[in-house]
Amino acid sequence: MIPWMLLFAHARRNRLRTLLTMGSVAVALFLYCSLRTVVTAIDYTVSQANDSRLIVQSAVSLFMHLPIALKQKIEAVPGVAATTHWTWFGGVYVNHDMRNFFARFAVDVPGMRRAYGDLKKSGKPDISVPPDQWEAFEKEKGSCIVGRSLVEQFKDADGKSLFAPGCVIPLQGNIFPGEYRFTVRGVYEAINPAFDERTLFFHWDYLDEVCDRKGEVSLFVLYLDDPKSAPEVAQAVDEMFRSSPTRTRTLTESAFNLQFAGMWGGIVIFLSFIGGAVLFAASMVTLNTLLLNARERITEVGVLKTLGFPDAAIGAGSLVEAVSLCVAGGAAGTGAAMALFNHLGGGRVLEFLVPGFRVLPGTAGEAMAIAAALGVVAGLFPAGMAARIPLVRALRRVG
Amino acid sequence: MAIPVRYHVRSLFVRRTATGLTVVAIGFTVFILVLVLSLAAGFEESLSETGREDNAIFLRDAAMSEGESVIGREIASLVEGLPGIARDPSGALLSCRDLYAGITLDREGMPPGKGGTMVSVRGTSPSELAVRPIVRISEGRMFRPGTEEVVVGRGLVEKVRGCRLGGAIDFQIREMPVVGILESEGGAYDSEIWGDVEVMMQVFRRESYSSVVVRLADPAGLTALEDRIRGDPRFPVKVLSERAYFRQQTGMLGTVLRVMAYFLAAIMAVGAVFGSMNTLLASLAGRTREIGTLLTLGYRPAHIRAGFLIEALLLGLMGGAFGLLLSIPVHGAAAGTTNWATFTEATFRFTITPGVMFQAVFFAAFIGVLGGLLPAFRAAALPPTEALRA
Numbered sequence: 137m138i139p140w141m142l143l144f145a146h147a148r149r150n151r152l153r154t155l156l157t158m159g160s161v162a163v164a165l166f167l168y169c170s171l172r173t174v175v176t177a178i179d180y181t182v183s184q185a186n187d188s189r190l191i192v193q194s195a196v197s198l199f200m201h202l203p204i205a206l207k208q209k210i211e212a213v214p215g216v217a218a219t220t221h222w223t224w225f226g227g228v229y230v231n232h233d234m235r236n237f238f239a240r241f242a243v244d245v246p247g248m249r250r251a252y253g254d255l256k257k258s259g260k261p262d263i264s265v266p267p268d269q270w271e272a273f274e275k276e277k278g279s280c281i282v283g284r285s286l287v288e289q290f291k292d293a294d295g296k297s298l299f300a301p302g303c304v305i306p307l308q309g310n311i312f313p314g315e316y317r318f319t320v321r322g323v324y325e326a327i328n329p330a331f332d333e334r335t336l337f338f339h340w341d342y343l344d345e346v347c348d349r350k351g352e353v354s355l356f357v358l359y360l361d362d363p364k365s366a367p368e369v370a371q372a373v374d375e376m377f378r379s380s381p382t383r384t385r386t387l388t389e390s391a392f393n394l395q396f397a398g399m400w401g402g403i404v405i406f407l408s409f410i411g412g413a414v415l416f417a418a419s420m421v422t423l424n425t426l427l428l429n430a431r432e433r434i435t436e437v438g439v440l441k442t443l444g445f446p447d448a449a450i451g452a453g454s455l456v457e458a459v460s461l462c463v464a465g466g467a468a469g470t471g472a473a474m475a476l477f478n479h480l481g482g483g484r485v486l487e488f489l490v491p492g493f494r495v496l497p498g499t500a501g502e503a504m505a506i507a508a509a510l511g512v513v514a515g516l517f518p519a520g521m522a523a524r525i526p527l528v529r530a531l532r533r534v535g
Numbered sequence: 536m537a538i539p540v541r542y543h544v545r546s547l548f549v550r551r552t553a554t555g556l557t558v559v560a561i562g563f564t565v566f567i568l569v570l571v572l573s574l575a576a577g578f579e580e581s582l583s584e585t586g587r588e589d590n591a592i593f594l595r596d597a598a599m600s601e602g603e604s605v606i607g608r609e610i611a612s613l614v615e616g617l618p619g620i621a622r623d624p625s626g627a628l629l630s631c632r633d634l635y636a637g638i639t640l641d642r643e644g645m646p647p648g649k650g651g652t653m654v655s656v657r658g659t660s661p662s663e664l665a666v667r668p669i670v671r672i673s674e675g676r677m678f679r680p681g682t683e684e685v686v687v688g689r690g691l692v693e694k695v696r697g698c699r700l701g702g703a704i705d706f707q708i709r710e711m712p713v714v715g716i717l718e719s720e721g722g723a724y725d726s727e728i729w730g731d732v733e734v735m736m737q738v739f740r741r742e743s744y745s746s747v748v749v750r751l752a753d754p755a756g757l758t759a760l761e762d763r764i765r766g767d768p769r770f771p772v773k774v775l776s777e778r779a780y781f782r783q784q785t786g787m788l789g790t791v792l793r794v795m796a797y798f799l800a801a802i803m804a805v806g807a808v809f810g811s812m813n814t815l816l817a818s819l820a821g822r823t824r825e826i827g828t829l830l831t832l833g834y835r836p837a838h839i840r841a842g843f844l845i846e847a848l849l850l851g852l853m854g855g856a857f858g859l860l861l862s863i864p865v866h867g868a869a870a871g872t873t874n875w876a877t878f879t880e881a882t883f884r885f886t887i888t889p890g891v892m893f894q895a896v897f898f899a900a901f902i903g904v905l906g907g908l909l910p911a912f913r914a915a916a917l918p919p920t921e922a923l924r925a
Binding site: 152153156157159163164166167195196198200226227228232234308309310311313382383385395406410413414416417418420421423424425427428 | 552553556557559560563564566567570571574595596597598599602603604605636637638639651653706707708738739740771783790799802803805806807809810812813814816817820
């Protein structure tokens with residue numbers, strides 16, 4: 137038997153205090169969701185990888201180029217259905233400002249369309265581009281396609297996008313020195329949420345024609361007939377070039393993406409640590425409030441005891457109050473995080489760091505569980521105090 | 536006459552549970568701010584200490600970092616022919632031509648091929664030590680020119696496979712023996728591997744350098760160099776002081792860390808303000824009669840208001856002190872992550888600078904006072920007669 141009707145009477149009596157406590161729990165869980173999402177978004181790029189693709193890179197370094205001549209040899213390996221290649225262009229757009237930085241790749245356009253953009257052939261496409269835009273892009277050597285986020289980000293003073301189809305994008309080359317101008321012929325949207333929507337793709341053939349570094353690519357992408365054959369194919373490719381001057385390292389797409397996830401290194405542990413500290417601080421605030429409440433209610437506890445409520449019921453009542461306070465605060469914080477990152481475009485702003493910055497349902501669930509646990513931990517002490525206090529002492533304060 | 540501060544100190548002490556819990560909550564908030572700011576400070580310091588004001592670095596005109604820069608042999612020779620470059624006592628030019636590249640190596644203790652990291656490799660010549668005297672060989676010796684010997688930065692030792700005296704670095708085509716450990720007083724070179732530039736050119740199959748670094752005969756000579764190469768088509772390069780260059784390299788990661796620090800601190804501050812407001816409001820509720828007495832004794836409402844703000848400030852400062860105390864063990868701890876300017880491993884130390892401490896104390900005081908505003912005004916508004924009756 138718990139004095140139910142008293143539970144919410146307490147919460148209502150000191151509204152400001154209740155709100156402030158819920159507010160601090162909400163803040164803590166908002167931060168928890170934000171920090172945790174950095175980690176899940178990084179993992180996401182790994183877990184969303186396509187199993188039927190392998191990446192061949194130089195064994196020495198990711199940033200060392202491979203000769204295009206390897207293409208034919210790789211295609212001859214049994215189990216390889218098709219190949220395409222990517223080349224990191226680097227370059228500078230307008231100036232070195234961080235906001236003007238986005239990825240630029242030179243690609244084999246028909247191969248890219250087959251491997252990443254074609255609904256029918258690749259099974260699980262990563263990007264979607266209207267067919268007429270694909271064709272316009274394929275036909276024109278000096279053209280490019282850009283991600284939707286770029287179209288939204290770069291606008292002139294009148295609000296007109298500088299990356300819309302028909303616009304010309306000037307880039308200054310550094311790895312491939314020279315001045316480049318690409319005409320936008322299409323805009324892609326990411327279907328795979330882990331695919332970066334801030335990238336410019338242009339023709340590798342064009343790059344190879346105009347620059348002095350001929351026949352170089354950053355990496356090859358292999359399509360497999362059967363994803364199960366990945367380990368054998370990878371081994372066969374690396375074995376083929378083991379004694380050549382261009383040794384390769386062939387990785388599954390998830391292992392490849394893991395290299396980038398690994399670059400965050402200590403930062404991920406650091407974020408988790410911060411998350412812990414944030415929750416600890418919030419639990420101190422909550423515990424403090426509940427203790428303040430308990431102290432003010434000593435008289436009430438005495439009255440309840442006189443009326444015959446058992447100690448356990450009084451303690452449980454306090455506990456239920458604490459848990460509901462925290463869960464309500466947690467719901468507010470988690471809800472705010474989900475609204476901000478998933479619906480109001482807050483995740484978009486962070487895309488230059490990690491693509492696919494979204495609060496996952498799992499994270500929200502964790503946050504709510506933590507909120508409840510916080511309520512239990514912070515509620516146990518005052519609940520115990522309320523239940524244990526001797527009747528005579530509690531009533532002595534009446535008056 | 537204002538209320539004696541002792542009264543406020545005692546008020547906080549009487550409610551020590553609530554005071555303690557609030558101090559802990561504010562303390563953790565300050566701790567987080569200090570943690571992230573000291574990470575940013577350590578990173579920025581490690582880079583800015585690396586560069587010299589009287590060294591000039593030449594990069595390809597559109598390159599932001601050495602990793603993106605390509606300087607052919609002819610251009611390098613032209614650059615070294617420019618006026619204003621210092622010479623050592625024997626008359627040799629104080630200049631070094633570097634090749635900068637990244638190599639994928641396994642982290643120590645991780646299975647081969649998994650969880651690799653990008654490590655910076657600098658192909659150079661022993662003249663580097665004259666141009667960059669911050670670097671010294673602390674163990675073993677410098678590599679011999681023309682050989683496959685390498686020296687590794689102190690920050691990589693024990694962290695990356697093969698990076699120890701007597702170890703060998705796996706450059707795939709060949710294994711290169713480690714003959715020395717280099718140290719640069721915590722600077723960026725501590726995370727690099729150095730070897731002979733011609734050997735590295737073969738390894739990375741490149742025919743060009745990344746940068747040319749020269750000692751200026753006169754530190755003010757940089758402008759003259761800039762003017763000399765500007766608009767000259769034979770020099771598709773840019774020149775900047777080495778210090779300015781390294782400061783630029785903090786760009787992305789430094790900014791991200793700072794933004795993260797202020798974002799976390801701002802949001803956590805909201806929570807901490809709520810906490811201290813709660814504490815002071817409860818203290819106000821329990822002290823209504825005391826306040827009535829003070830008013831009757833002749834203290835003005837302004838005194839009461841000021842008194843509550845002082846208590847709030849004390850609460851904040853105690854939280855700040857606690858937060859700084861918590862962060863002491865972190866000072867000097869090594870941290871490592873990827874510097875996104877070069878995509879290579881960077882090692883540096885958490886550094887609590889006076890600036891960080893000042894920001895922490897200011898932030899703590901701010902949280903306290905902000906939490907105290909509402910209780911202070913409420914307290915000052917109490918009518919004396921009713922307060923006494925409470």
